[in-house]
Amino acid sequence: xxxCWRWFGPEDPIELRDLHQVGxxxxxxxxxxxxxxxxxxxxxxxxRQSLLKSEGYTWDVVExxxxxxxxxxxxxxxxxxxxxxxxxxxxxxxxGIEVICYNFMPILDWTRTSLRARQSHGGAAMMFDLVKFxxxxxxxxxxxxxxxxYSEVVIAKAKAHFDQMTTDEKAMLQHNITAGLPGANxxxxxxxxxxxxxxxxxITAERLQANxxxxxxxITPLAQDLGLRLCxxxxxxxxxxxGLPRVMSNTNDYxxxxxxxxxxxxxxxxxxxxxxxxxxxxxxEFVKQHGPRIHxxxxxxxxxxxxxxxxxxxxxxxxxxxxxxxxxGTVRALMAEQSRRKTEGRGDWQIPMRPDHxxxxxxxxxxxxxxxxxxxxxxxGLAELRGIIAACT
Ligand code: DNO
Numbered sequence: 080x081x082x083c084w085r086w087f088g089p090e091d092p093i094e095l096r097d098l099h100q101v102g103x104x105x106x107x108x109x110x111x112x113x114x115x116x117x118x119x120x121x122x123x124x125x126x127r128q129s130l131l132k133s134e135g136y137t138w139d140v141v142e143x144x145x146x147x148x149x150x151x152x153x154x155x156x157x158x159x160x161x162x163x164x165x166x167x168x169x170x171x172x173x174x175g176i177e178v179i180c181y182n183f184m185p186i187l188d189w190t191r192t193s194l195r196a197r198q199s200h201g202g203a204a205m206m207f208d209l210v211k212f213x214x215x216x217x218x219x220x221x222x223x224x225x226x227x228x229y230s231e232v233v234i235a236k237a238k239a240h241f242d243q244m245t246t247d248e249k250a251m252l253q254h255n256i257t258a259g260l261p262g263a264n265x266x267x268x269x270x271x272x273x274x275x276x277x278x279x280x281x282i283t284a285e286r287l288q289a290n291x292x293x294x295x296x297x298i299t300p301l302a303q304d305l306g307l308r309l310c311x312x313x314x315x316x317x318x319x320x321x322g323l324p325r326v327m328s329n330t331n332d333y334x335x336x337x338x339x340x341x342x343x344x345x346x347x348x349x350x351x352x353x354x355x356x357x358x359x360x361x362x363x364e365f366v367k368q369h370g371p372r373i374h375x376x377x378x379x380x381x382x383x384x385x386x387x388x389x390x391x392x393x394x395x396x397x398x399x400x401x402x403x404x405x406x407x408g409t410v411r412a413l414m415a416e417q418s419r420r421k422t423e424g425r426g427d428w429q430i431p432m433r434p435d436h437x438x439x440x441x442x443x444x445x446x447x448x449x450x451x452x453x454x455x456x457x458x459x460g461l462a463e464l465r466g467i468i469a470a471c472t
Contacts, residue, residue, distance in 0.1 A: 080376065080410075080413060080414070080417065080429065080430050080431070080432045080468055081104050081105045081139060081429050081430070081431045081432065082102060082103060082104045082105070082432065082433075082461060082464075082465060082468075083103065083104065083105040083106060083107045083139050083140060083431050083432060083433040084098055084101065084103040084105075084106060084107065084433055084434075084457070084461070085106075085107045085108065085142065085262070085433055085435075085452060086098075086106050086107070086108050087108070087109075087111065087261060087262065087449065087452070088108060088109075088110070088111060088127065089130070090111075091449070092447065092448070092449065093449075093452075093454050095130070095131065095134040095136060096134050097454075098134075098136070099134075099135065101454075101457075101458045101461060102461065102462070102465060103136075103461070105136065105137055105139035105140075105431060106131050106136045106137065106138055106139055106140075107139060107140040107141075107142045107180075107431070107433050108127065108131075108138060108141070108142070109141055109142055109143055109144070109145075109262070110123055110124070110127060111262075114147075115145035115146060115147035115148070115160070115264050115265065116147035116149060116150075116156060116159070116160040116163055117163060118163045118166045118167055118170075119144070119166075119167035119170055119171065120170060121170040121173060121174060124138075124170055124171060124174045124176070125174060128174060128176075138174075138176055139176075139178065139431050140178040140179075140180060140375055140431050140433075141171060141176060141178065141179045141180060142180040142262065142312075142348075142375075143179075143180050143181045143182060143262070143264065143312070144164065144167055144168070144171070144179050144180075144181055145181065145264035145265075146164070146181050146182070146183060146264075146294065147160045148185075148186065148265075148275060148278065150164075150290070150294055151183060151185055151287065151290060151291075152185075152278050152279060152282060152290070153290050153293070154278060161294065161297050161298065164298060165297075165298060165301055168298065168301060168302055168305060168307060169301075169305065171307070172305035172306065172307055177306060177307050177308055177427070178307075178308050178310065178374050178375055178431060179302070179307055179308070179309050179310065180309075180310050180311075180312055180348050180375055181309065181310075181311060181312065182264075182311065182312040182313075182314075182327070183287070183291045183294075183311060183326065183327055184314050184315070184325060184327075185279055185282070185287065185323040185324065185325070186265075186267070186272060186275050186276070186279070186321070186323060187256070187257075187263075187320060187321070187323075188259065188260065188262070188263035188264055188265070188315070189260055189262075189263065189315040189353070190207065190212075190256060190260075190315065190316065190320060191205045191206060191207050191255060191256075191260065191450075191451075192206060192207055192208045192211035192212050192215075192252065192255060192256065193205065193206040193208065193211070193255070194255055194260075194450040194451075195439060195446070195450070196395060198395075198438065201444075202438045202439055202440040202441075202443075202444065202456070203438060203439040203444060204395045204396045204397070204438045204439070205395065205396045205436065205450065205451055206393070206394070206395040206396070207316055207356075207393060207394055207395075208386070208393045209229075209233060209386055209387055209388055209391050209392075209393055210233055210236045210237050210240055210387060211237075211240065211252060212256070212320065213225075213229050213233050213234065213236075213237035214237045214240050214241045214244070214252065215252055215253060215256050216228075216229075216320075216321060217229070217234065217237055217238075217241075218237065218238075218241040219249060219252065219253050219269070220269060220272060220273065220321070222273075222276065222321060222322070224322065225321075225322070228322055229388075230387065230388060232387055233387045233388065236387065253269065257269065257271075257272055260450060260451060261449045261450060261451060261452055262452075272321075276321065276322075276323075279323055282323075282324065283324060284319075284324035284325075284326055286324075287324045287326050288326040288332075288335065288336070291311075291326060291327075291336060292336060292339045292340060295309075295336065295339070295340040295345055296339075296340055299340045299342050299344050299345045300342065302342075302344040302345075303342045303343070303344035307344055308343070308344055308346050308374040308375075308427065309344055309345055309346060309374070310346045310347055310348040310373070310374040310375045311327055311333075311336065311346075311347055311348060312327075312348040312350055312353070312377075313327045313328060313332075313333075313347075313348070313350050313353040313354050314326070314327050314328045314353060315350065315352070315353035315356075316353065316356045316391070316394070317329060317353055317354055317356055317357050318356075318357075318390060318391050328354070328357070329354065329357060329359070329360070330354075330360075330361075330364070330365050330368055330369070333347050333365075333368075333369055334368070334369075337369065337372050343371070343372065345372070346372040346373060346374040346375075347369050347372055347373050347374065347375075348373075348374070348375045348376070348377060349362075349365060349366065349369070349373045349375070349376045349377065349409075349413075350376075350377035350379065350435060351376075351377065351378055351379055351380065351404045351406065351409055351435075352377060352378075352379030352380060352381050352396065352404075352435050352436060353377070355379075355380065355381050355402065355403055355404035356381050356383065356392060356394050358383065358389070358392070358403075360403075360404065361405075362404050362405050362406070362408060362409030362412065363405065363408040363409055363411070363412040365409075366409060366412035366413055366415075366416055367412060370412070370413075370416035370419070371416070371420070373413070373416065373430060374427070374430070374431075375430070375431055375432070376413060376430055376431070376432040376433075377432070377433060377435035378399065378406065378409070378410070378432055378433070378434055378435055378460070378464050379396065379399065379434070379435035379436050379460070380396070380397045380398065380399050380400065380401060380402030380403070380404050380406060381394045381395065381396055381397055381402045381403060381404070382394060382395055382397040382401070382402040382403055383403055396436055396438060396451075398438060398459070398460070398463070399434060399437075399459070399460040399463045399464060400463050400467075406464070406467065407467050410464065410467040410468060410471060411467075411471050413430055413432070414468065414471045414472070416430070417429060417430060432464070434457050434460035434461040434464055435460075436451040436452065436456075436457070436460075437451070437452070437453050437455075437456025437457035437458075437459065437460045438453075438456040438459075439453045439455075439456055440453070440455045440456045440459060441455050442454075442455055443455045443456055
C-alpha cells in the first residue's frame with residue numbers, strides 16, 4: 080500500500096518537509112479555498128502539485144472534490160454544479176491525478192461532540208456522545224420534531240446536561256458540530272443549518288440514494304474515460320443525524336451504489352473508522368466483497384462505549400490497533416487484494432492509504448494541533464500500520 084498523509088495545504092501547521100522523517104510516501108490533499116460547486120482550474124491544481132514536488136512529493140489522492148448541497152438535494156444549481164464537477168475532473172486528469180474521494184453526507188460531514196477528551200494515558204481523543212449531540216439538536220439548534228428521534232432517557236439526560244453547561248461549553252459544542260471539522264466541505268452557522276434542513280424536508284433515504292446514483296450516472300462515464308477512480312467516503316458516524324438520511328453507512332449501501340453504476344471508476348473509500356462504529360462492520364469481509372473497487376483506504380480505529388442507543392453508539396477514536404475494528408485482518412485483506420490485482424495486471428494495484436486521524440499525544444497536546452490530524456498521534460498510527468504491512472508482505 081502507498082503510505083500517504085493528509086496535508087491541508089500551506090495553512091497546515093505541519094511542514095511537508097518534516098514528513099520524510101515520518102516515512103510518508105505520498106500526499107492526500109484538496110484545494111480547500113474552492114467552495115463546493117466551483118471549478119478547480121488547472122493552474123491552481125498545478126500550483127499545489129509544484130508545492131508538493133518541491134518537497135519531493137506527489138499529489139496521490141484528492142480528498143475531497145466536494146459535492147454541493149444543490150447536487151445532493153437536486154435543487155436549482157445542480158446542473159451548473161455537475162458541469163463544474165466535470166470540468167474539475169478534466170483538469171485533475173490533465174494533471175495526472177487519478178484518485179478522487181468525495182462524500183454524500185447531507186449538510187454535516189464528519190461529526191464529533193468532543194475534540195479533545197482526555198485519555199487515561201495522558202493524551203486526548205475525539206469522541207461522539209449521543210446525549211451531547213441531542214443537547215445540540217434539542218436545545219441549541221432547537222430543531223422541530225427533534226424530540227421524536229430520541230428516547231425518553233436521552234431526552235432527559237440531554238436536558239440535565241444542558242442545564243449545567245456554561246455558555247462557553249454550549250458555544251464549543253455548537254462549534255464542534257457546525258463549524259466543520261478539518262477537511263469538511265462546508266462551515267455553517269446555526270441559521271444556515273436551519274435553512275438547509277428545510278431543503279431536505281422531502282428527502283427520504285431512498286430519494287437521497289437515488290440522487291447519489293443520478294450524480295454518479297452523470298459523472299462516472301466521464302471519469303472512466305479519463306482514467307480516474309472516484310471513491311465515495313462512508314458516513315461518519317454511520318447513522319442518521321438531525322433527522323437527515325445517510326446512505327453510505329454499511330456494506331449493503333456500497334453494494335447498491337456500486338452496482339447501480341457498474342464501472343470500475345465508481346469505487347469506494349474504505350474508512351475503517353467510519354464504518355467500524357457499527358457493531359456489524361467486518362473489515363476483511365468488506366474488502367472481500369468490494370476489493371476490486373476500493374480505490375483508497377482510511378485506516379483508523381474506534382471503540383464503542385456504553386451509550387444510550389445501540390443503533391447510535393457513543394465512541395471514541397482509539398489507537399489504531401486498539402479499537403473494535405480488526406485492523407490486522409483488514410490490512411491483510413487489502414494486501415491480498417493488491418496481489419490479486421497484480422496477477423490481473425492492473426496498473427492500479429497499489430492502494431493508497433492514510434493513517435486516518437490520530438490521538439493527540441506528547442507534543443501534540445496544548446490545543447495547537449488540527450483536531451484529528453496531529454503529527455505525533457498520526458505518526459504513531461502510521462508506524463503501527465506500517466508494521467502490519469511489513470509483516471503481511
Ligand atoms: C475526516 C475525513 C472526512 C473526509 C470526507 C471525504 O477526517 O475523513 O472529512 O475527508 O468525508 O469526503
